Amino acid sequence: MLADDMLGKGRESEDLGPYYAAFDAMAEEGANRVIVGERDGEVVATYQLTFISGLSLAAARRAQVESVRVSSALRGSGIGALMFADVEARARAAGCSLVQLTMNAERVDSRRFYEGLGFVASHLGFKKYL
Template identity: 60%
Template structure:
């Protein structure tokens, strides 16, 4: 499989949303219409340091397709000796390609991009129900060092 990681294009939003829906949690929380996703993509493009990436498999006879995605946000701050950090979110690999090394390649790509942006830390959160993902992050050397909280704002 020849997967190349690059910044996402607006016309790839439907394929990216399909990846977000392609698991137990995503099926129940992603919207049916694409309009809010296109609006969010446009907003992300307007923000500095908020990037969406795709993994493109161009080795198929049927043509290239989006097989992975992640969002990388760069955050400057004062803590940790004014360390610049990157936050990785919305990590997805197409369900029929999981367990084949694509996730490792995706994280290597994200780590390289974070280092190139001057980041000394790459951080993430994951849903407590994602046991396989947690084992994956552990295997990559990520440390379960913090407790995370979220609050829905109405």
């Protein structure tokens, strides 16, 4: 699913070894969840949810959403909205007061989707590859 989009095609690997190792590491950390949506036995959606305790915003606990994917054949069908209803329910249950995410600036459709769900592009993000 990670390679099933315009950006993932060029950056994801066919070697599954690193992905399995990352999944194991995430499970050991305890604050990570990988949520998978299925339809008729086929994976059609996924996202990663990480709970983060923080000091700012009156010691707000956050839910960080990453790796959001919906099968290209099903985009626009409402699955994304269902996924984010699930994100919010899990975040509330974990005591989070906000949900945050980052997205690649090239994902214009994704930005419209997130804004339609009530997300606000309130911060400027930076990355530095090591």
